[in-house]
Amino acid sequence: MPERMKPYALSAFLLLLVVYLGVQALTGERGLLSGAERDALLVAREQQLASLVSQRADLEVRVRNLRADTLSRDLLEERARAVLGFSDPRDYLIRVSATPVSVTAPATS
Numbered sequence: 856m857p858e859r860m861k862p863y864a865l866s867a868f869l870l871l872l873v874v875y876l877g878v879q880a881l882t883g884e885r886g887l888l889s890g891a892e893r894d895a896l897l898v899a900r901e902q903q904l905a906s907l908v909s910q911r912a913d914l915e916v917r918v919r920n921l922r923a924d925t926l927s928r929d930l931l932e933e934r935a936r937a938v939l940g941f942s943d944p945r946d947y948l949i950r951v952s953a954t955p956v957s958v959t960a961p962a963t964s
Contacts, residue, residue, distance in 0.1 A: 881888050920927035921934070935941075942948060 880886055883889070885893075917930065919925060920930045936943075
């Protein structure tokens with residue numbers, strides 16, 4: 856029996872190869888059926904990029920204001936207070952509790 860199947864071995868191998876490649880073309884990582892998944896990932900990455908670009912622009916403005924030639928005294932004072940943990944005696948400080956306080960409304964009769 857194996858001797859009779861020997862001429863068809865190459866054909867069977869090629870058929871299995873075509874089936875494998877066809878399945879990969881449809882369902883693989885870059886297959887035809889995963890297009891929506893790639894589009895959703897692209898949208899998420901574009902949003903992340905926009906967020907990072909705006910964050911970078913903000914940081915560039917802050918760095919520009921901290922340079923010696925264009926020093927912003929307000930920004931320098933704000934950063935020094937934040938880093939050192941000090942406040943001006945003229946500042947009003949409002950302490951916020953870490954846990955939210957639940958307020959119950961009075962019952963109406």
